[in-house]
Amino acid sequence: xxxxxxxxxxxxxxxxxxxxxxxxxxxxxxxxxxxxxxxxxxxxxxxxxxxxxxxxxxxxxxxxxxxxxxxxxxxxxxxxxxxxxxxxxxxxxxxxxxxxxxxxxxxxxxxxxxxxxxxxx
Amino acid sequence: xxxxxxxxxxxxxxxxxxxxxxxxxxxxxxxxxxxxxxxxxxxxxxxxxxxxxxxxxxxxxxxxxxxxxxxxxxxxxxxxxxxxxxxxxxxxxxxxxxxxxxxxxxxxx
Numbered sequence: 741x742x743x744x745x746x747x748x749x750x751x752x753x754x755x756x757x758x759x760x761x762x763x764x765x766x767x768x769x770x771x772x773x774x775x776x777x778x779x780x781x782x783x784x785x786x787x788x789x790x791x792x793x794x795x796x797x798x799x800x801x802x803x804x805x806x807x808x809x810x811x812x813x814x815x816x817x818x819x820x821x822x823x824x825x826x827x828x829x830x831x832x833x834x835x836x837x838x839x840x841x842x843x844x845x846x847x848x849x850x851x852x853x854x855x856x857x858x859x860x861x
Numbered sequence: 862x863x864x865x866x867x868x869x870x871x872x873x874x875x876x877x878x879x880x881x882x883x884x885x886x887x888x889x890x891x892x893x894x895x896x897x898x899x900x901x902x903x904x905x906x907x908x909x910x911x912x913x914x915x916x917x918x919x920x921x922x923x924x925x926x927x928x929x930x931x932x933x934x935x936x937x938x939x940x941x942x943x944x945x946x947x948x949x950x951x952x953x954x955x956x957x958x959x960x961x962x963x964x965x966x967x968x969x970x
Contacts, residue, residue, distance in 0.1 A: 784948060799956055802958070835904055845956075851905055
């Protein structure tokens, strides 16, 4: 079945880095744009970044621009999020989500279960 | 940035009752609006896209309406599994950004 599985989260100190991964299965990964969306503890959803189906177009929320990098490896059916210079406000569950109809500005029609990142000294 | 304001913050209803949730945009988003449901400890699920289209597998008791700045999600008769948090989401102001509303929690009265 169509599935997204995130990994790579954990407890990390401020200013450190982490790489999150999202493994896709059950669909043609290379045909879809994919998003990262995060949710701080007890808070709402915040869009983080999106990458086009071929990796050529990338867009970021202002809150992470310059610190986070989205990328993908279509041969491995995997999406990545490199998170650098982490701050306490980056503490959240990070979800990857497929874009409906494959568009970079598409709604999110398939979601993973998320991976938790906690930034703490 | 387009701000989405959801109301009420919490809706207390009984199973079988009708739920009406509102989402207001700070400027027109045409019909580029979606609704998601998030149950406790779960990932969000797409319910409605482009204001009124039900996503695949979503029951007919969920319906969406509206355009411009005012949108409504209606659940015609609440089932036990419908008690959750609901978020609206716009993709009109693109680029640079996609935004979500703050959420409405539908709780059991």
